[in-house]
Amino acid sequence: MKYLNRKAGTLAIAILSASLLSACGSSSNDNANETDTVSYDITVTNLTSNQPLSPLFAQLHSSEYSAWKIGSAASENLEILAEGGDNSALLNAQSSYVYSAVSGVGAIGPGVGGMLSIEADVNSEMSSDLKLTLISMLVNTNDAFVGKTGMDLSSLAVGQTVKYTLPTYDSGTEANSELAGTIPGPADGGEGFNMARDDVDYVARHPGVVGVDQGYSESVLNSTHGFDSPTAVLTITRTE
Amino acid sequence: MKTKFLLSILPLSLASAMAFSQSIDVQVTNLTHGMHFTPVLVSAHDSNTHLFSSGQAATAALQTMAEGGNTAALIAASADSVVNTDNIAAGLLAPSASSPVTAIETGANTHLSIVAMMLPTNDGFIGLDGWKIPTEAGSYTILLNSYDAGTEVNDEIVDTVNGGAEDGIPAAPGMNAGTGASGVTDMESNQTVHIHRGNTGDTSLTAGISDVDSRIHRWLNPVAKVVVTVK
Numbered sequence: 001m002k003y004l005n006r007k008a009g010t011l012a013i014a015i016l017s018a019s020l021l022s023a024c025g026s027s028s029n030d031n032a033n034e035t036d037t038v039s040y041d042i043t044v045t046n047l048t049s050n051q052p053l054s055p056l057f058a059q060l061h062s063s064e065y066s067a068w069k070i071g072s073a074a075s076e077n078l079e080i081l082a083e084g085g086d087n088s089a090l091l092n093a094q095s096s097y098v099y100s101a102v103s104g105v106g107a108i109g110p111g112v113g114g115m116l117s118i119e120a121d122v123n124s125e126m127s128s129d130l131k132l133t134l135i136s137m138l139v140n141t142n143d144a145f146v147g148k149t150g151m152d153l154s155s156l157a158v159g160q161t162v163k164y165t166l167p168t169y170d171s172g173t174e175a176n177s178e179l180a181g182t183i184p185g186p187a188d189g190g191e192g193f194n195m196a197r198d199d200v201d202y203v204a205r206h207p208g209v210v211g212v213d214q215g216y217s218e219s220v221l222n223s224t225h226g227f228d229s230p231t232a233v234l235t236i237t238r239t240e
Numbered sequence: 241m242k243t244k245f246l247l248s249i250l251p252l253s254l255a256s257a258m259a260f261s262q263s264i265d266v267q268v269t270n271l272t273h274g275m276h277f278t279p280v281l282v283s284a285h286d287s288n289t290h291l292f293s294s295g296q297a298a299t300a301a302l303q304t305m306a307e308g309g310n311t312a313a314l315i316a317a318s319a320d321s322v323v324n325t326d327n328i329a330a331g332l333l334a335p336s337a338s339s340p341v342t343a344i345e346t347g348a349n350t351h352l353s354i355v356a357m358m359l360p361t362n363d364g365f366i367g368l369d370g371w372k373i374p375t376e377a378g379s380y381t382i383l384l385n386s387y388d389a390g391t392e393v394n395d396e397i398v399d400t401v402n403g404g405a406e407d408g409i410p411a412a413p414g415m416n417a418g419t420g421a422s423g424v425t426d427m428e429s430n431q432t433v434h435i436h437r438g439n440t441g442d443t444s445l446t447a448g449i450s451d452v453d454s455r456i457h458r459w460l461n462p463v464a465k466v467v468v469t470v471k
Contacts, residue, residue, distance in 0.1 A: 070269055070465075071336035168460070170273050172336075176455045204336040205271040207458040208438075216443050216454060229460040 038127060039119035039240040040153070042134065044166075045233045046108045050224040052185060053114065053146065053232065054085025054137040056104035060120045060130060060153075065097035067133045067149040068203045074171040076195070078135070078203075082145045082171035084184050084192020085137040099126065107139065119240065130154050134166070134234055139185030140221060143174040143199070144206045146231045153236070161237040165230035170206040175199045178210060178219035188220045205229075262346045262373060265469040268328065268354065269338040271383075272463050274456040276334055276413040277356040277366060278309025279327035282342070284349035289322065290370055291353045292433045298389040302355070302433075306365045306389035308410050309357040323347050332359075332413055341469075346373060354384065354466060358459075360398060360412040360452050363389040364436045366464045379469045383462035388436040395423035396439060396450035409451065417452050418445035435461070 038060075046053050059067070067090075068078055077089040091101050099120035108114035122130060135147035146166045156162055174182070175198045181190040210216040213223040268280050283291060291314060292302050301313035315324045323346055329339035333356065346352075354368040367387045374380060388394070392407055398417050399408025409417075424440045441454030 070271060071338060167462075172273070178455070200273065200335070202336045204273040205460060205463070207273045207456070208460050210441070210443075210454040210458075214440070214454065215449075218443070227460075229462070 033123060035121040035123045036127070037119055037121050037240055038130070038153075038238065039117060040132070041115065041117050041237045041239050043113050043115050043235045044108065044134065044136065045113040046110050046231070047233060048110050048138065048227045048231050050110055050187075051138040051140050051227055051231065052110065053108040054081070054139055055087060055106060056108070056114050056116050057081065057087035057090055057101070057135045058116060058118045059090075059098050059101045059133045060118055061095070061098040061133065062126065062129050063131055063150065065095060065131070065133075067135060067147070068169065068171075070204060071202050073201050074173050074203050078145075079143070079171055079173040079195075079197075080193045081135060082137055082143040083174050083194065085139050086192060087135070090135070108136070117239070128154050132236065136232070138168065138227065138231065140183055140187040140225045141185075141206075141209060142176050142178065142182055143171040144168050144209075145171060148234070151236070153238070156236070156238045158238050158240060161235055164234045166232040166234055167229050168206040168227065168231045170204055172200045172202045172204060173197045176207070176209070178216065178221050180220045183220060187225055190220075261348065262375070263471040264344050264346060264373060265341045265471065266325070266328065266344055266352075267339055267341045267467045268333065269465040269467075270333045270335055270463070271465055272335050272459045274335050274414060274416075275361075275459055275463065276332045276359045277329070277464070278305075278332060278359060279311060280329050280333055280339060280354065280356040281305070281311040281314060282325045282328055282344065283314075283318065283353045284323040284325075284344060284346040284373070285318070285351055285353065285370075286321065286349055287351055287370065287372070289319070289351065289353070291355050292367055292369060292387065292389075294369070294387070294434060295432050297432050298391050303363070303389055303391040305355055306357055306363040307392050309359070311355070314355070321348065323349055335414075352468065358386060358463065360396075360409045360417050360457055361436070361439060362394045362396065362407070362409055363392040365389060368466060373468070374470055377470050379467060382466040382468065384464040384466060385461040386436040386459060386463045388430070388434050390428060390431045390433055393426055393428045394437075394439075395421075395425060396441065396452050397421050397423050398451040412452070412457075414456070416456055418448070419451060420446045420448075421451040422447075422449050424449045
Protein backbone atom coordinates (compact mmCIF):
# COMPACT_ATOMS: atom_id res chain seq x y z
CA MET A 1 0.00 0.00 0.00
CA LYS A 2 2.95 2.31 -0.60
CA TYR A 3 0.92 4.30 -3.08
CA LEU A 4 -1.52 5.52 -0.46
CA ASN A 5 -1.01 9.03 0.73
CA ARG A 6 -0.65 8.61 4.46
CA LYS A 7 -1.27 12.28 5.07
CA ALA A 8 -4.56 12.27 3.26
CA GLY A 9 -6.70 11.91 6.38
CA THR A 10 -5.36 14.96 8.07
CA LEU A 11 -4.92 17.07 4.98
CA ALA A 12 -8.34 16.50 3.49
CA ILE A 13 -9.36 20.08 4.00
CA ALA A 14 -9.12 23.02 1.73
CA ILE A 15 -5.92 24.95 2.20
CA LEU A 16 -6.62 28.59 1.64
CA SER A 17 -3.89 30.83 0.45
CA ALA A 18 -2.96 33.38 3.06
CA SER A 19 -3.94 36.36 0.99
CA LEU A 20 -7.58 35.32 1.03
CA LEU A 21 -8.05 34.79 4.73
CA SER A 22 -8.67 38.44 5.45
CA ALA A 23 -11.95 38.77 3.62
CA CYS A 24 -14.38 35.94 4.25
CA GLY A 25 -18.04 35.76 4.81
CA SER A 26 -19.44 38.48 2.59
CA SER A 27 -22.53 37.70 0.59
CA SER A 28 -22.05 40.48 -1.92
CA ASN A 29 -19.59 40.83 -4.76
CA ASP A 30 -20.17 44.50 -5.43
CA ASN A 31 -16.77 45.27 -4.03
CA ALA A 32 -13.94 43.51 -5.84
CA ASN A 33 -12.18 42.92 -2.52
CA GLU A 34 -15.10 41.07 -1.02
CA THR A 35 -15.18 37.32 -1.31
CA ASP A 36 -17.75 34.59 -1.45
CA THR A 37 -17.24 30.94 -0.69
CA VAL A 38 -17.62 28.60 -3.64
CA SER A 39 -17.68 24.86 -3.08
CA TYR A 40 -17.89 21.81 -5.31
CA ASP A 41 -18.61 18.13 -4.80
CA ILE A 42 -16.43 15.98 -7.02
CA THR A 43 -17.02 12.35 -7.95
CA VAL A 44 -14.57 10.25 -9.93
CA THR A 45 -15.59 6.80 -11.16
CA ASN A 46 -12.79 4.41 -12.02
CA LEU A 47 -13.56 2.88 -15.44
CA THR A 48 -10.55 0.58 -15.65
CA SER A 49 -10.33 -3.18 -15.36
CA ASN A 50 -7.57 -3.46 -12.77
CA GLN A 51 -5.98 -0.07 -12.16
CA PRO A 52 -6.73 1.30 -8.71
CA LEU A 53 -6.53 5.08 -8.62
CA SER A 54 -4.42 6.82 -6.00
CA PRO A 55 -6.19 9.27 -3.66
CA LEU A 56 -7.81 11.99 -5.71
CA PHE A 57 -6.13 15.37 -5.86
CA ALA A 58 -7.96 18.57 -6.77
CA GLN A 59 -7.04 22.25 -7.01
CA LEU A 60 -9.04 25.41 -7.58
CA HIS A 61 -6.95 27.97 -9.42
CA SER A 62 -6.78 30.70 -12.04
CA SER A 63 -5.96 30.30 -15.72
CA GLU A 64 -2.40 31.38 -14.91
CA TYR A 65 -1.81 27.93 -13.43
CA SER A 66 -1.59 24.61 -15.21
CA ALA A 67 -0.62 21.36 -13.50
CA TRP A 68 1.06 20.12 -16.69
CA LYS A 69 1.39 20.93 -20.36
CA ILE A 70 1.67 18.50 -23.26
CA GLY A 71 5.25 18.64 -24.53
CA SER A 72 6.70 20.20 -21.39
CA ALA A 73 8.61 18.44 -18.64
CA ALA A 74 6.54 17.42 -15.62
CA SER A 75 7.15 19.33 -12.40
CA GLU A 76 8.79 17.30 -9.66
CA ASN A 77 5.56 17.56 -7.65
CA LEU A 78 3.63 15.99 -10.51
CA GLU A 79 6.34 13.36 -10.95
CA ILE A 80 5.98 12.38 -7.28
CA LEU A 81 2.25 11.82 -7.81
CA ALA A 82 2.55 10.11 -11.20
CA GLU A 83 5.25 7.66 -10.15
CA GLY A 84 4.07 6.88 -6.63
CA GLY A 85 0.50 8.10 -6.19
CA ASP A 86 1.65 10.51 -3.48
CA ASN A 87 -0.04 13.91 -3.86
CA SER A 88 1.42 15.50 -0.72
CA ALA A 89 4.03 17.57 -2.60
CA LEU A 90 1.36 19.06 -4.88
CA LEU A 91 -0.92 19.54 -1.89
CA ASN A 92 1.70 21.54 -0.02
CA ALA A 93 2.99 23.56 -2.99
CA GLN A 94 2.40 27.29 -2.71
CA SER A 95 1.23 29.37 -5.64
CA SER A 96 -0.57 32.70 -5.72
CA TYR A 97 -2.67 31.32 -8.59
CA VAL A 98 -3.86 28.27 -6.62
CA TYR A 99 -6.68 29.11 -4.23
CA SER A 100 -7.14 25.75 -2.57
CA ALA A 101 -6.02 22.14 -2.83
CA VAL A 102 -7.45 18.98 -1.35
CA SER A 103 -6.78 15.24 -1.28
CA GLY A 104 -9.29 12.45 -1.17
CA VAL A 105 -8.92 9.63 1.32
CA GLY A 106 -7.81 6.23 0.12
CA ALA A 107 -7.39 4.57 -3.24
CA ILE A 108 -10.34 4.08 -5.62
CA GLY A 109 -10.74 0.57 -6.94
CA PRO A 110 -11.92 -0.36 -10.42
CA GLY A 111 -15.64 0.22 -10.79
CA VAL A 112 -15.74 2.35 -7.69
CA GLY A 113 -16.58 6.03 -7.36
CA GLY A 114 -14.48 8.27 -5.13
CA MET A 115 -15.66 11.58 -3.75
CA LEU A 116 -14.22 14.72 -2.32
CA SER A 117 -15.25 18.32 -1.81
CA ILE A 118 -13.26 21.45 -2.45
CA GLU A 119 -13.97 25.05 -1.62
CA ALA A 120 -12.33 28.44 -1.75
CA ASP A 121 -13.12 32.04 -0.94
CA VAL A 122 -12.95 34.03 -4.14
CA ASN A 123 -13.62 37.61 -5.17
CA SER A 124 -15.43 38.51 -8.37
CA GLU A 125 -12.24 38.68 -10.42
CA MET A 126 -11.16 35.25 -9.23
CA SER A 127 -14.57 33.67 -9.76
CA SER A 128 -14.70 34.93 -13.35
CA ASP A 129 -11.53 32.94 -14.11
CA LEU A 130 -11.97 29.93 -11.85
CA LYS A 131 -10.45 26.63 -12.98
CA LEU A 132 -10.29 23.12 -11.54
CA THR A 133 -7.54 20.53 -11.83
CA LEU A 134 -8.00 16.88 -10.91
CA ILE A 135 -5.23 14.24 -10.88
CA SER A 136 -4.85 10.62 -9.77
CA MET A 137 -2.29 7.93 -10.56
CA LEU A 138 -3.10 4.60 -12.20
CA VAL A 139 -1.10 2.74 -9.63
CA ASN A 140 -0.36 -0.42 -11.65
CA THR A 141 1.77 1.57 -14.08
CA ASN A 142 5.19 3.19 -14.06
CA ASP A 143 3.99 6.81 -14.32
CA ALA A 144 0.47 7.05 -15.72
CA PHE A 145 -2.06 9.48 -14.32
CA VAL A 146 -5.65 10.26 -15.11
CA GLY A 147 -6.88 13.82 -14.96
CA LYS A 148 -7.62 17.13 -16.49
CA THR A 149 -6.19 20.56 -15.79
CA GLY A 150 -7.78 23.96 -16.31
CA MET A 151 -11.46 22.92 -16.37
CA ASP A 152 -13.50 26.11 -16.45
CA LEU A 153 -15.89 26.62 -13.53
CA SER A 154 -16.62 30.31 -14.05
CA SER A 155 -20.07 29.73 -15.52
CA LEU A 156 -21.16 26.83 -13.32
CA ALA A 157 -24.06 27.99 -11.14
CA VAL A 158 -24.96 26.63 -7.71
CA GLY A 159 -26.76 23.31 -8.15
CA GLN A 160 -25.42 22.70 -11.65
CA THR A 161 -23.37 19.64 -12.58
CA VAL A 162 -20.80 19.21 -15.32
CA LYS A 163 -19.37 15.89 -16.46
CA TYR A 164 -16.05 15.01 -18.11
CA THR A 165 -14.50 11.78 -19.31
CA LEU A 166 -10.85 11.77 -18.38
CA PRO A 167 -7.91 10.66 -20.51
CA THR A 168 -4.69 9.12 -19.28
CA TYR A 169 -1.36 10.89 -19.42
CA ASP A 170 2.21 9.69 -19.15
CA SER A 171 4.36 11.98 -17.03
CA GLY A 172 7.39 11.06 -19.16
CA THR A 173 9.58 10.83 -16.07
CA GLU A 174 9.95 7.05 -15.79
CA ALA A 175 10.33 4.57 -18.64
CA ASN A 176 7.35 2.27 -19.08
CA SER A 177 9.48 -0.76 -18.31
CA GLU A 178 6.75 -2.64 -16.43
CA LEU A 179 9.60 -4.46 -14.66
CA ALA A 180 9.37 -5.96 -11.19
CA GLY A 181 10.16 -3.40 -8.54
CA THR A 182 9.17 -0.34 -10.60
CA ILE A 183 5.40 -0.27 -10.13
CA PRO A 184 3.97 0.83 -6.77
CA GLY A 185 0.49 -0.70 -7.08
CA PRO A 186 -0.64 -4.16 -5.94
CA ALA A 187 0.48 -5.74 -9.23
CA ASP A 188 4.05 -5.30 -8.07
CA GLY A 189 4.44 -3.50 -4.75
CA GLY A 190 7.52 -1.85 -6.17
CA GLU A 191 9.08 1.56 -6.00
CA GLY A 192 7.09 4.76 -6.27
CA PHE A 193 8.85 8.05 -6.81
CA ASN A 194 12.44 8.02 -7.98
CA MET A 195 13.95 11.38 -8.88
CA ALA A 196 15.92 9.93 -11.80
CA ARG A 197 14.29 10.68 -15.15
CA ASP A 198 14.90 7.87 -17.61
CA ASP A 199 12.14 8.57 -20.11
CA VAL A 200 11.28 11.24 -22.69
CA ASP A 201 10.88 14.01 -20.07
CA TYR A 202 7.72 15.50 -21.53
CA VAL A 203 4.08 14.96 -20.66
CA ALA A 204 1.98 13.26 -23.37
CA ARG A 205 -1.01 10.98 -23.65
CA HIS A 206 -0.22 7.51 -22.29
CA PRO A 207 0.40 4.79 -24.91
CA GLY A 208 -1.16 2.08 -22.72
CA VAL A 209 0.56 -0.85 -21.04
CA VAL A 210 1.83 -4.04 -22.74
CA GLY A 211 1.85 -6.84 -20.18
CA VAL A 212 3.00 -10.44 -20.20
CA ASP A 213 -0.05 -11.65 -22.12
CA GLN A 214 1.04 -9.58 -25.13
CA GLY A 215 4.42 -11.20 -25.29
CA TYR A 216 6.43 -8.98 -22.95
CA SER A 217 7.65 -11.79 -20.73
CA GLU A 218 9.55 -9.55 -18.26
CA SER A 219 6.46 -7.45 -17.49
CA VAL A 220 4.82 -7.77 -14.08
CA LEU A 221 1.54 -6.66 -15.66
CA ASN A 222 -0.97 -8.83 -17.46
CA SER A 223 -4.00 -8.28 -19.69
CA THR A 224 -6.17 -7.23 -16.75
CA HIS A 225 -4.00 -4.15 -16.26
CA GLY A 226 -4.67 -2.89 -19.78
CA PHE A 227 -6.74 0.23 -20.30
CA ASP A 228 -8.09 2.35 -23.09
CA SER A 229 -9.28 5.95 -23.15
CA PRO A 230 -11.07 7.22 -21.08
CA THR A 231 -10.11 5.73 -17.72
CA ALA A 232 -12.43 7.71 -15.44
CA VAL A 233 -15.58 9.82 -15.39
CA LEU A 234 -15.59 13.04 -13.42
CA THR A 235 -18.65 14.92 -12.25
CA ILE A 236 -18.47 18.31 -10.60
CA THR A 237 -21.47 19.75 -8.78
CA ARG A 238 -21.36 23.26 -7.40
CA THR A 239 -22.91 23.27 -3.93
CA GLU A 240 -22.23 26.86 -2.86
CA MET B 241 -23.28 38.52 -36.48
CA LYS B 242 -24.72 41.12 -38.80
CA THR B 243 -23.43 39.18 -41.80
CA LYS B 244 -25.01 35.98 -40.52
CA PHE B 245 -28.38 37.69 -40.21
CA LEU B 246 -28.23 39.13 -43.70
CA LEU B 247 -27.32 35.78 -45.20
CA SER B 248 -30.18 34.04 -43.48
CA ILE B 249 -32.79 36.19 -45.18
CA LEU B 250 -31.29 35.99 -48.65
CA PRO B 251 -32.35 33.34 -51.14
CA LEU B 252 -30.01 30.37 -50.94
CA SER B 253 -28.49 30.82 -54.39
CA LEU B 254 -27.62 34.42 -53.70
CA ALA B 255 -26.23 33.58 -50.27
CA SER B 256 -23.79 31.05 -51.65
CA ALA B 257 -22.61 33.46 -54.27
CA MET B 258 -21.84 35.91 -51.50
CA ALA B 259 -19.85 33.43 -49.39
CA PHE B 260 -17.09 35.25 -47.60
CA SER B 261 -13.57 34.17 -46.87
CA GLN B 262 -12.74 33.38 -43.26
CA SER B 263 -9.44 33.97 -41.50
CA ILE B 264 -8.56 31.11 -39.21
CA ASP B 265 -5.55 30.01 -37.20
CA VAL B 266 -4.76 26.31 -37.03
CA GLN B 267 -2.41 24.58 -34.60
CA VAL B 268 -1.86 20.82 -34.46
CA THR B 269 -0.40 19.09 -31.38
CA ASN B 270 0.93 15.55 -31.41
CA LEU B 271 -0.51 14.06 -28.20
CA THR B 272 1.35 10.77 -28.38
CA HIS B 273 4.20 9.54 -26.22
CA GLY B 274 6.29 8.02 -28.99
CA MET B 275 4.85 8.45 -32.50
CA HIS B 276 6.04 10.98 -35.10
CA PHE B 277 3.76 12.61 -37.68
CA THR B 278 4.91 13.21 -41.26
CA PRO B 279 4.30 16.68 -42.81
CA VAL B 280 0.80 17.77 -41.78
CA LEU B 281 -1.62 18.75 -44.56
CA VAL B 282 -4.46 21.14 -43.70
CA SER B 283 -7.08 21.38 -46.43
CA ALA B 284 -10.00 23.85 -46.57
CA HIS B 285 -12.69 22.70 -48.98
CA ASP B 286 -16.43 22.51 -49.57
CA SER B 287 -18.92 20.22 -47.85
CA ASN B 288 -18.69 17.55 -50.55
CA THR B 289 -14.94 17.04 -50.46
CA HIS B 290 -13.24 14.32 -48.43
CA LEU B 291 -9.56 13.42 -48.20
CA PHE B 292 -10.70 10.09 -46.77
CA SER B 293 -13.98 8.43 -45.83
CA SER B 294 -14.30 5.78 -43.13
CA GLY B 295 -15.64 2.52 -44.49
CA GLN B 296 -14.56 3.29 -48.03
CA ALA B 297 -11.41 2.26 -49.85
CA ALA B 298 -8.61 4.81 -49.74
CA THR B 299 -7.87 6.77 -52.89
CA ALA B 300 -4.46 6.23 -54.46
CA ALA B 301 -3.50 9.72 -53.25
CA LEU B 302 -4.49 8.93 -49.66
CA GLN B 303 -2.62 5.63 -49.88
CA THR B 304 0.53 7.48 -50.93
CA MET B 305 0.22 9.76 -47.90
CA ALA B 306 -0.67 6.99 -45.45
CA GLU B 307 2.08 4.58 -46.51
CA GLY B 308 4.89 7.05 -47.10
CA GLY B 309 3.92 10.46 -45.74
CA ASN B 310 3.94 12.17 -49.13
CA THR B 311 1.07 14.67 -49.48
CA ALA B 312 1.84 15.75 -53.07
CA ALA B 313 -0.69 13.40 -54.66
CA LEU B 314 -3.48 14.57 -52.35
CA ILE B 315 -2.71 18.17 -53.23
CA ALA B 316 -2.52 17.39 -56.95
CA ALA B 317 -5.91 15.65 -56.78
CA SER B 318 -7.58 18.71 -55.20
CA ALA B 319 -10.04 20.91 -57.03
CA ASP B 320 -8.81 24.43 -57.86
CA SER B 321 -11.06 25.94 -55.18
CA VAL B 322 -9.44 23.93 -52.38
CA VAL B 323 -7.01 25.83 -50.14
CA ASN B 324 -4.23 23.42 -49.16
CA THR B 325 -1.75 24.44 -46.49
CA ASP B 326 0.93 21.79 -46.45
CA ASN B 327 3.67 20.92 -44.01
CA ILE B 328 2.57 23.32 -41.29
CA ALA B 329 5.11 21.92 -38.83
CA ALA B 330 7.99 22.35 -41.33
CA GLY B 331 8.85 18.66 -41.35
CA LEU B 332 8.08 15.94 -38.84
CA LEU B 333 5.85 16.74 -35.87
CA ALA B 334 7.58 14.98 -32.98
CA PRO B 335 5.75 13.30 -30.09
CA SER B 336 4.11 15.90 -27.80
CA ALA B 337 5.22 18.77 -30.08
CA SER B 338 2.96 21.47 -31.47
CA SER B 339 3.05 23.02 -34.91
CA PRO B 340 3.32 26.79 -35.19
CA VAL B 341 -0.01 28.62 -35.18
CA THR B 342 -0.72 28.79 -38.89
CA ALA B 343 -2.92 31.48 -40.46
CA ILE B 344 -5.19 30.31 -43.28
CA GLU B 345 -7.56 32.27 -45.53
CA THR B 346 -10.26 29.77 -46.36
CA GLY B 347 -11.60 31.48 -49.46
CA ALA B 348 -15.13 30.23 -50.17
CA ASN B 349 -14.38 26.94 -48.41
CA THR B 350 -16.49 25.90 -45.43
CA HIS B 351 -14.91 22.67 -44.20
CA LEU B 352 -11.54 21.58 -42.89
CA SER B 353 -9.67 18.30 -43.23
CA ILE B 354 -6.28 17.34 -41.79
CA VAL B 355 -4.08 14.30 -42.46
CA ALA B 356 -0.56 13.12 -41.65
CA MET B 357 1.03 9.69 -41.51
CA MET B 358 2.03 8.25 -38.14
CA LEU B 359 5.53 6.76 -37.86
CA PRO B 360 6.40 4.03 -37.25
CA THR B 361 3.28 2.43 -38.76
CA ASN B 362 2.59 0.72 -42.07
CA ASP B 363 -0.32 2.92 -43.12
CA GLY B 364 -1.60 4.68 -40.02
CA PHE B 365 -2.54 8.33 -40.18
CA ILE B 366 -4.15 11.06 -38.13
CA GLY B 367 -7.39 12.22 -39.67
CA LEU B 368 -9.90 15.02 -39.56
CA ASP B 369 -12.61 14.57 -42.17
CA GLY B 370 -14.67 17.56 -43.27
CA TRP B 371 -15.06 19.52 -40.04
CA LYS B 372 -17.47 22.42 -40.56
CA ILE B 373 -15.69 25.68 -39.79
CA PRO B 374 -17.84 27.69 -37.37
CA THR B 375 -18.84 31.17 -38.46
CA GLU B 376 -18.76 32.50 -34.92
CA ALA B 377 -15.42 33.90 -33.80
CA GLY B 378 -13.75 31.85 -31.09
CA SER B 379 -11.34 29.07 -30.30
CA TYR B 380 -12.37 25.48 -31.05
CA THR B 381 -10.58 22.30 -29.97
CA ILE B 382 -10.87 19.09 -31.98
CA LEU B 383 -9.34 15.74 -30.97
CA LEU B 384 -8.25 13.44 -33.81
CA ASN B 385 -8.21 9.66 -33.90
CA SER B 386 -5.76 7.44 -35.72
CA TYR B 387 -6.92 5.68 -38.86
CA ASP B 388 -5.65 2.75 -40.87
CA ALA B 389 -5.79 3.32 -44.63
CA GLY B 390 -6.50 -0.37 -45.17
CA THR B 391 -4.05 -0.47 -48.06
CA GLU B 392 -1.07 -2.24 -46.51
CA VAL B 393 -0.66 -5.18 -44.16
CA ASN B 394 0.45 -4.11 -40.70
CA ASP B 395 3.52 -6.32 -40.70
CA GLU B 396 5.43 -3.74 -38.60
CA ILE B 397 8.66 -4.42 -40.47
CA VAL B 398 10.80 -1.30 -40.86
CA ASP B 399 12.07 -1.13 -44.43
CA THR B 400 14.05 2.04 -44.94
CA VAL B 401 15.56 0.72 -48.18
CA ASN B 402 12.30 0.92 -50.08
CA GLY B 403 11.09 3.95 -48.15
CA GLY B 404 7.56 2.67 -47.90
CA ALA B 405 7.17 2.14 -51.62
CA GLU B 406 6.71 -1.55 -50.92
CA ASP B 407 5.07 -3.09 -47.90
CA GLY B 408 6.86 -2.05 -44.76
CA ILE B 409 7.31 0.92 -42.47
CA PRO B 410 9.39 3.56 -44.29
CA ALA B 411 11.10 5.02 -41.22
CA ALA B 412 11.19 5.19 -37.44
CA PRO B 413 12.30 8.78 -36.79
CA GLY B 414 12.73 8.22 -33.05
CA MET B 415 15.60 5.86 -33.96
CA ASN B 416 14.34 3.48 -31.31
CA ALA B 417 12.90 0.71 -33.48
CA GLY B 418 14.46 -2.65 -34.20
CA THR B 419 15.32 -4.81 -37.19
CA GLY B 420 15.04 -8.46 -38.10
CA ALA B 421 11.34 -8.89 -37.39
CA SER B 422 9.47 -11.77 -38.97
CA GLY B 423 6.28 -9.73 -39.42
CA VAL B 424 3.17 -9.46 -37.26
CA THR B 425 0.72 -10.44 -40.00
CA ASP B 426 0.41 -10.88 -43.75
CA MET B 427 -3.32 -10.10 -43.86
CA GLU B 428 -5.28 -6.87 -44.05
CA SER B 429 -8.80 -7.99 -43.27
CA ASN B 430 -10.43 -4.55 -43.52
CA GLN B 431 -9.33 -2.91 -46.76
CA THR B 432 -11.32 0.27 -46.20
CA VAL B 433 -10.30 3.25 -44.11
CA HIS B 434 -10.95 2.35 -40.48
CA ILE B 435 -9.87 3.16 -36.94
CA HIS B 436 -6.35 1.86 -36.46
CA ARG B 437 -6.11 -1.09 -34.08
CA GLY B 438 -2.74 0.12 -32.82
CA ASN B 439 0.73 -1.27 -33.16
CA THR B 440 1.43 -4.67 -31.64
CA GLY B 441 5.19 -4.34 -31.25
CA ASP B 442 7.55 -6.46 -29.23
CA THR B 443 10.54 -5.83 -26.98
CA SER B 444 13.27 -7.30 -29.19
CA LEU B 445 15.42 -4.90 -31.22
CA THR B 446 16.90 -7.68 -33.35
CA ALA B 447 14.20 -10.35 -33.80
CA GLY B 448 10.64 -11.12 -32.83
CA ILE B 449 7.50 -10.44 -34.84
CA SER B 450 7.72 -6.64 -34.95
CA ASP B 451 10.39 -3.99 -35.40
CA VAL B 452 8.45 -1.47 -33.33
CA ASP B 453 8.75 -1.36 -29.54
CA SER B 454 5.56 -2.26 -27.71
CA ARG B 455 6.59 -0.08 -24.76
CA ILE B 456 7.17 3.02 -26.92
CA HIS B 457 5.38 2.88 -30.27
CA ARG B 458 1.83 2.39 -29.11
CA TRP B 459 -0.92 4.90 -28.58
CA LEU B 460 -4.49 5.34 -27.40
CA ASN B 461 -6.92 7.63 -29.18
CA PRO B 462 -7.02 10.53 -29.55
CA VAL B 463 -3.57 11.07 -31.02
CA ALA B 464 -3.72 14.74 -32.01
CA LYS B 465 -5.29 17.95 -30.84
CA VAL B 466 -6.26 20.67 -33.28
CA VAL B 467 -7.04 24.18 -32.12
CA VAL B 468 -8.87 26.28 -34.72
CA THR B 469 -9.30 29.95 -33.96
CA VAL B 470 -11.92 31.70 -36.05
CA LYS B 471 -11.06 35.38 -36.27
